[in-house]
Amino acid sequence: MKVVLYHWEPNANSGKPMLTLVEKGVEFESHYLDLLNFDQHKPEYLKINPQGTIPAMTHGDIVLTESTAIMEYVDQAFEGPRLMPDDPVERWRVRWWMKFMDQWLAPSFSMIGWSVFVGPSVRERDPEELKAAIDRIPLPERRIAWNKAIYNKFSAEEMAESQRRVALGINKLEEALSKRPWLAGNSYSLADINAFNLAYALPLSQPDLSNDEKTPHIMEWLRKVYERPATQKTWAMGKTAMVARVKILERGAN
Amino acid sequence: MAMTLYHGEPNGPSLTVLATLFEKGVEADLKRIDLASGERHTLPFAKDTEVALSIEGEGPVLVVDGTPMTDALYVAMYLDEIGGGPSLQPPGALGHWDVLVWARFVAERLAPAASTLGTRAYLAPRLAGRSKADVDAMIARIDSVDLADRWRAVAANDYPEEQVADSHRKLKLVTERTEKALENSDWLLGDFSITDLEVYGWLASMPLLSAAAFADTPKTKAWMERVKSRPSVQKALALATIEEATQYWAPGPEHSRWG
Numbered sequence: 320m321k322v323v324l325y326h327w328e329p330n331a332n333s334g335k336p337m338l339t340l341v342e343k344g345v346e347f348e349s350h351y352l353d354l355l356n357f358d359q360h361k362p363e364y365l366k367i368n369p370q371g372t373i374p375a376m377t378h379g380d381i382v383l384t385e386s387t388a389i390m391e392y393v394d395q396a397f398e399g400p401r402l403m404p405d406d407p408v409e410r411w412r413v414r415w416w417m418k419f420m421d422q423w424l425a426p427s428f429s430m431i432g433w434s435v436f437v438g439p440s441v442r443e444r445d446p447e448e449l450k451a452a453i454d455r456i457p458l459p460e461r462r463i464a465w466n467k468a469i470y471n472k473f474s475a476e477e478m479a480e481s482q483r484r485v486a487l488g489i490n491k492l493e494e495a496l497s498k499r500p501w502l503a504g505n506s507y508s509l510a511d512i513n514a515f516n517l518a519y520a521l522p523l524s525q526p527d528l529s530n531d532e533k534t535p536h537i538m539e540w541l542r543k544v545y546e547r548p549a550t551q552k553t554w555a556m557g558k559t560a561m562v563a564r565v566k567i568l569e570r571g572a573n
Numbered sequence: 574m575a576m577t578l579y580h581g582e583p584n585g586p587s588l589t590v591l592a593t594l595f596e597k598g599v600e601a602d603l604k605r606i607d608l609a610s611g612e613r614h615t616l617p618f619a620k621d622t623e624v625a626l627s628i629e630g631e632g633p634v635l636v637v638d639g640t641p642m643t644d645a646l647y648v649a650m651y652l653d654e655i656g657g658g659p660s661l662q663p664p665g666a667l668g669h670w671d672v673l674v675w676a677r678f679v680a681e682r683l684a685p686a687a688s689t690l691g692t693r694a695y696l697a698p699r700l701a702g703r704s705k706a707d708v709d710a711m712i713a714r715i716d717s718v719d720l721a722d723r724w725r726a727v728a729a730n731d732y733p734e735e736q737v738a739d740s741h742r743k744l745k746l747v748t749e750r751t752e753k754a755l756e757n758s759d760w761l762l763g764d765f766s767i768t769d770l771e772v773y774g775w776l777a778s779m780p781l782l783s784a785a786a787f788a789d790t791p792k793t794k795a796w797m798e799r800v801k802s803r804p805s806v807q808k809a810l811a812l813a814t815i816e817e818a819t820q821y822w823a824p825g826p827e828h829s830r831w832g
Contacts, residue, residue, distance in 0.1 A: 408640055491622050
């Protein structure tokens with residue numbers, strides 16, 4: 320059965336199933352959607368995923384959404400190296416950390432990322448065109464989120480809270496990686512794939528909080544993931560300067 | 574394998590884990606703690622990352638050979654994997670994906686909405702009856718800044734109108750989804766699963782608190798009776814030490830900060 324993945328850059332949610340598929344050695348057809356050009360809200364894509372969120376994956380006639388759930392699907396449905404630990408307690412820990420990242424840490428990272436990086440570049444577009452693009456977003460929650468992101472409607476408190484969470488999250492990652500070789504246990508797992516997508520640019524985006532002195536375990540873990548052939552192959556699918564930041568993880572790069 | 578379950582009254586996530594334990598016939602030492610008095614934060618492992626920062630808020634903790642595990646649906650998944658009897662997840666990779674997608678929907682929509690309405694109706698009055706110094710001291714023990722903030726909002730009875738309206742809106746989305754899922758089957762995912770226990774745990778007291786969401790939802794109402802009458806759920810409910818376990822609430826997950 321054919322596998323088709325609809326994705327943006329190897330970054331955040333899109334990068335999770337991309338790296339998982341490549342780690343498993345699953346051949347897939349890649350459909351690149353430009354998130355910042357709102358390709359995901361265009362009619363041809365809404366036919367695949369009416370919610371207009373990316374990534375989405377089709378496997379034969381099956382349509383799958385939600386990046387973290389897709390990762391577990393891919394791990395179970397295909398041959399190749401297992402990306403969930405054998406120990407049931409470690410499997411629980413993989414899921415706990417993925418939820419913690421998806422619902423607590425990643426939204427804080429993305430609030431900061433949008434405010435300083437993505438928002439300003441999107442706002443250079445024609446305002447009328449931008450408004451029309453927002454109006455086309457099918458899910459009301461996503462419409463509110465995009466509106467906030469594009470027009471930088473984050474309050475000072477919200478930004479401070481996101482910065483607090485990012486700092487605490489970095490400490491917690493450092494603590495976890497100082498206890499175990501990989502995020503959830505003794506083997507490389509979906510938790511590492513999820514976290515790498517969130518954290519690969521940390522030494523550039525949060526240089527004061529994450530560096531070789533303050534977070535040596537995070538840095539070594541990032542470099543170990545970066546050096547995996549599947550990571551190299553996946554990040555080579557990126558088209559923008561944003562994901563080229565991954566090169567900071569070359570040993571001796573900084 | 575030594576297993577201890579620290580649980581609250583059988584409602585919400587505590588009900589989910591208790592009922593799963595009984596469905597799977599897993600032996601565990603059951604220890605009741607008063608989640609609604611912040612007792613979870615006095616446990617020896619309260620400051621462990623996976624306990625202190627659990628997205629679920631004041632949920633149960635299953636300790637397996639010294640490892641404290643939180644987030645009821647994932648604990649239920651663990652019990653399903655190690656316990657006896659038939660699997661409580663639909664088969665194959667697609668079945669498992671279904672459980673995970675529901676879990677995300679519950680965590681982002683149902684759980685924050687139910688927690689808002691449940692704590693507003695039942696926990697806020699309870700805290701109002703305690704001295705301010707006592708409540709402040711309880712909140713001061715909480716390691717997570719955002720969870721402590723949610724407790725403070727309950728203690729101050731601070732429920733902005735738009736948050737209440739948003740909670741009712743989210744519950745309507747939930748019952749639309751359950752009604753659709755139950756169109757041709759008795760259970761949400763075909764056969765009975767941990768998703769039924771998860772959704773029921775959060776939903777049990779909502780017909781009282783968000784009646785409009787249940788208008789014209791005959792299938793959901795019948796399904797709730799079906800879940801409630803399962804021996805595992807009855808056994809969990811029999812552990813209640815208060816008259817109405819569904820009126821037992823402690824702060825759950827937050828509403829998405831992205832609106």
